Amino acid sequence: MKAEIVTIGTEIILGSIVNSNAVYISKRLAEMGIETLYHTSVDDDFNRLKSVIEIAKDRVDIVITTGGLGPTDDDLSKEAIASALGLPMESDTKMEDELKYFFSYSQREMTLNNLKQAMKPLGSEFIPNPKGTAPGIYIKHDDKIIIMMPGPPREMIPMLDNYVVDYIKDDHIIAVKSINTIGIGESQLETDLKELNINMEGFTISTYASKGCVEIKIIGKSLDKDYLEENTNLILEKIKSKIGQYIYGYDNSSVEKVIIDTLVENNLKLAVCESCTGGNISSRITSIPGASSTFDRGIITYSNLAKVDEVGVKESTLKEFGAVSEQVAIEMALGLLSKSGSDITVSTTGNAGPTSMGDTPVGLIYTCVADKESHQVFKRIFSGDRDVIQERATNFALGNLYNFLNKKLT
Amino acid sequence: MKAEIVTIGTEIILGSIVNSNAVYISKRLAEMGIETLYHTSVDDDFNRLKSVIEIAKDRVDIVITTGGLGPTDDDLSKEAIASALGLPMESDTKMEDELKYFFSYSQREMTLNNLKQAMKPLGSEFIPNPKGTAPGIYIKHDDKIIIMMPGPPREMIPMLDNYVVDYIKDDHIIAVKSINTIGIGESQLETDLKELNINMEGFTISTYASKGCVEIKIIGKSLDKDYLEENTNLILEKIKSKIGQYIYGYDNSSVEKVIIDTLVENNLKLAVCESCTGGNISSRITSIPGASSTFDRGIITYSNLAKVDEVGVKESTLKEFGAVSEQVAIEMALGLLSKSGSDITVSTTGNAGPTSMGDTPVGLIYTCVADKESHQVFKRIFSGDRDVIQERATNFALGNLYNFLNKKLT
Numbered sequence: 001m002k003a004e005i006v007t008i009g010t011e012i013i014l015g016s017i018v019n020s021n022a023v024y025i026s027k028r029l030a031e032m033g034i035e036t037l038y039h040t041s042v043d044d045d046f047n048r049l050k051s052v053i054e055i056a057k058d059r060v061d062i063v064i065t066t067g068g069l070g071p072t073d074d075d076l077s078k079e080a081i082a083s084a085l086g087l088p089m090e091s092d093t094k095m096e097d098e099l100k101y102f103f104s105y106s107q108r109e110m111t112l113n114n115l116k117q118a119m120k121p122l123g124s125e126f127i128p129n130p131k132g133t134a135p136g137i138y139i140k141h142d143d144k145i146i147i148m149m150p151g152p153p154r155e156m157i158p159m160l161d162n163y164v165v166d167y168i169k170d171d172h173i174i175a176v177k178s179i180n181t182i183g184i185g186e187s188q189l190e191t192d193l194k195e196l197n198i199n200m201e202g203f204t205i206s207t208y209a210s211k212g213c214v215e216i217k218i219i220g221k222s223l224d225k226d227y228l229e230e231n232t233n234l235i236l237e238k239i240k241s242k243i244g245q246y247i248y249g250y251d252n253s254s255v256e257k258v259i260i261d262t263l264v265e266n267n268l269k270l271a272v273c274e275s276c277t278g279g280n281i282s283s284r285i286t287s288i289p290g291a292s293s294t295f296d297r298g299i300i301t302y303s304n305l306a307k308v309d310e311v312g313v314k315e316s317t318l319k320e321f322g323a324v325s326e327q328v329a330i331e332m333a334l335g336l337l338s339k340s341g342s343d344i345t346v347s348t349t350g351n352a353g354p355t356s357m358g359d360t361p362v363g364l365i366y367t368c369v370a371d372k373e374s375h376q377v378f379k380r381i382f383s384g385d386r387d388v389i390q391e392r393a394t395n396f397a398l399g400n401l402y403n404f405l406n407k408k409l410t
Numbered sequence: 411m412k413a414e415i416v417t418i419g420t421e422i423i424l425g426s427i428v429n430s431n432a433v434y435i436s437k438r439l440a441e442m443g444i445e446t447l448y449h450t451s452v453d454d455d456f457n458r459l460k461s462v463i464e465i466a467k468d469r470v471d472i473v474i475t476t477g478g479l480g481p482t483d484d485d486l487s488k489e490a491i492a493s494a495l496g497l498p499m500e501s502d503t504k505m506e507d508e509l510k511y512f513f514s515y516s517q518r519e520m521t522l523n524n525l526k527q528a529m530k531p532l533g534s535e536f537i538p539n540p541k542g543t544a545p546g547i548y549i550k551h552d553d554k555i556i557i558m559m560p561g562p563p564r565e566m567i568p569m570l571d572n573y574v575v576d577y578i579k580d581d582h583i584i585a586v587k588s589i590n591t592i593g594i595g596e597s598q599l600e601t602d603l604k605e606l607n608i609n610m611e612g613f614t615i616s617t618y619a620s621k622g623c624v625e626i627k628i629i630g631k632s633l634d635k636d637y638l639e640e641n642t643n644l645i646l647e648k649i650k651s652k653i654g655q656y657i658y659g660y661d662n663s664s665v666e667k668v669i670i671d672t673l674v675e676n677n678l679k680l681a682v683c684e685s686c687t688g689g690n691i692s693s694r695i696t697s698i699p700g701a702s703s704t705f706d707r708g709i710i711t712y713s714n715l716a717k718v719d720e721v722g723v724k725e726s727t728l729k730e731f732g733a734v735s736e737q738v739a740i741e742m743a744l745g746l747l748s749k750s751g752s753d754i755t756v757s758t759t760g761n762a763g764p765t766s767m768g769d770t771p772v773g774l775i776y777t778c779v780a781d782k783e784s785h786q787v788f789k790r791i792f793s794g795d796r797d798v799i800q801e802r803a804t805n806f807a808l809g810n811l812y813n814f815l816n817k818k819l820t
Contacts (some may be wrong), residue, residue, distance in 0.1 A: 013435065037458060038423070038458070277696075299707070
């Protein structure tokens, strides 16, 4: 079954509020095995809404709308949708009585507008609204299902979860597994995945790049729970065998969280010495709750003087090789290691731009990871604006720190 | 002019991410006097996207799409939209050369996929993407305008603000003046603005809170340039007279940029000593190009040991008052001042959560600003999640640093 979500309301169209209803409904539908194909938002305009519904009912099986069910004049969803389906409106006498009872019970005067809430497209059913006065509407028309719900999430969500799911459920199950990678670009990853040639019925595999990491999402849909589980694992193993070295976690874990967890588990202290990343590595590390139990300190040696003062980089090294060099990255990491008494350190030195520094091109980065037994230094040239280079350099350092830790502990 | 915003991507349709692009674009269009009538979201499916564009171009004047411009196979926005408009694709040789240069410069192998980025619908123009590799596309076709932009907001927003606005503006002149404030909450600011009772034809005044700062946006729309200029200034003066002490800049200047500019102008060196903000202050400072000429170093003394080692906080002070105390904030700022030889230092110590540390409640923050003549310490309790508290504490420290500098230099 295919669905379209239509959110109705001027505040969405003006950008005054985020369309959180579409997010919630899409997720719930996916869990139920119903594929959402379109989201449409439109303001409270009779003709525009009518045409949106005419389009929607022709291209999906289920149309779910939110908004425009209230008692005021600009709430015209029921009328516009009835018109799109060619249905007249009828008044529901039971609902009329309930409304009258509600208003007399709450000792409020009932306006004529309130009676609008008893109106519905001919042949439709009301859906109870436990959190408000505007009921929802269910219409089965020409093999299509149309569901109307109120706009406020606090009314919409309970109506969806308690009533609407029963109108639309089918027997499919959806399984979602995500793999988090670092150190490999999205296009390279896609090329690698293509080589695996995975064609499993009911499964799709897609990649999402964000903050220098790439997430691989495996989504399966089937009537058979065991089939989903077995094949999700099969696909997972295939991907691991191909690009295992770039995987740092599963199901939306961040690389800094995985690093902190590993350090805490092994009772290791971390210190960071940054130049071009300017505090970004420390900031990512300390964004994780509990970082204080493993993160000892960060030193941002931005000036050459600070590099000498703080972590004992030799003036001769700076002079001979320049601040952006393998040698300085190593002296930063080793200097901080001996000074701080931490178990592991990571350093960065580079040029984040926007202008090249002497011979040092924009984007050139060195990072060094060190512990008491060994150290490793890595070089990369990144492109982009200053903030992009800083972010990529941060991920580059975190990815190498993760790999170093991983090798050290296995 | 009427617009439709089409967001393309499976992650939107699955409800994995919120459609923040539609919100941002709608707001910007409204500022320009362009009415958005529809938002549509669709997944990366050639035929569905094609039909969405066919519908959109018939019902509005401007169609703005985001997403699906990347190098991978499921990025097919350009092809599907060209097909909806009946246009063949052509390869842009200039863009091909640029891509080849980009990959050779960054010493990465170019896959065949990457060459896709040089393809565009016949007769269209590329729109520069300063923040990524996928350019945007501008098409004028049968009196309709189609604009394609990349999906990631950090690429889309600068493209929209710097280039796309020029393609879609009409005869009206829009004057936008923004006032950047720090140290006053959005609701207090709104109350203050309401008291000014500004009602000027063609003008709207709105507030946007972001990262602990609040921006006041004065937007005027008119055919008459002089009317706009005069009244923008009039409104500006009125607002300055009311809340002048909270204004740190105009037109989207960040407080860190204003601080750096002031320091450079006065040939002053800055050093930062952070605890609870964990590198956020240094990271904000070093995000500004040219920071290296004034930012000497940052020390993140996360552990107590680091506070003693690095900036000479006394063990007795830590014992008597605790790490989160006025006294420790002062010793951090003064210790770094004498150690680094910088002209001005700022320190933070606090509890960013999620759990209280002994007597120290979540959100309690001290910040101290010091120079050779004096120091000032400030206390605040913030609420929110760990990242929100860290961000607010960072802005609190930067705001106080800005005020300290301002008083020092006038």
